[in-house]
Amino acid sequence: MRHIISGYKFVSEILTAMDKRNLSLISAGVAFYAMLAIFPALAALIALWGVFADPLVIDEQLNLLKQFAPADAFRLVDTQVNALINANDSTLGYTTLVSLGAALWSTRAGVAALIRGLNAVYSAPHRTGIRRTFAALLLTLCLIGMSLVALTGIVIFPIALALLPLGEFTQDIFTTLRWVLVTLAVILGLGLIYRFGPNHKTDYLKTNWISPGALVALFIWGAVSWAFSLYLANFGKYNEVYGSIGAVVALLMWFYISAWVVLLGATLNCELARRRHDRQAEPQAT
16 A cells, blocks of 8 residues: 555656646647658658668558557558658659758757757756757657668568568567567667757766656557547547648647657656665765
8 A cells, every 4th residue: 555655646746747847838849849840750761761672661660650640640641651652763762962951950840849848857958059959950860760770670570580481470470570679669769869868967867778767658658649549539529620630630639648758758767866866865965
């Protein structure tokens, strides 16, 4: 019973900390910039992948989101991805540095908004001038690079498995490994964001690549996204209320939920680190 009460108090402290730092409002800002950044990010990812391999792979792997994203929002993204993939080779397969740079620059705005949210979590000062732009752009490139590595693994594994005498189990193994790779990529992506996003200078607040906040955020994001999709499918009336922009509103709400969960994970890491530091400092104080 004591552990339950202690756990309840800790969760309450996390939510209170998020409320004091206005993370719900910041999540709305992150969602807005994510909405503006999602399609340039997909354009950059497809362009880079299309130089070396078939960009249709991206559309195939995008189907993994179908179980979590709202149906209307998924169709909106999927339609745009197909439009980008079906573009001619001169504008997609061998995208000029200028157009690719523009896509990366637009994507950077979404990452920069998330970094501001992380700074709020840690009560850290914002980077100024060129440092802020450089940090957001570098983190954007790292996240896109990690996505490309994950896609490469997903493509290579079926080829490698086909060479092994696994028989009817090959497809089951591939499906499992695909989910493992995607899960690992998300956890490491969150680790990258949590570790290098905030502008704090305190060593004990540094986050490991695999952190409790990342694991909790991944679990809650999956559960809440699924519940939100279920709600929209059965009770939501976005299309009736918002008409033709219902899918856009659903996607924006999903981004808001996702941003809030990411900041929740960061808050959890921050509070755990501070508690651990306080416990270590107590014997020295006495």
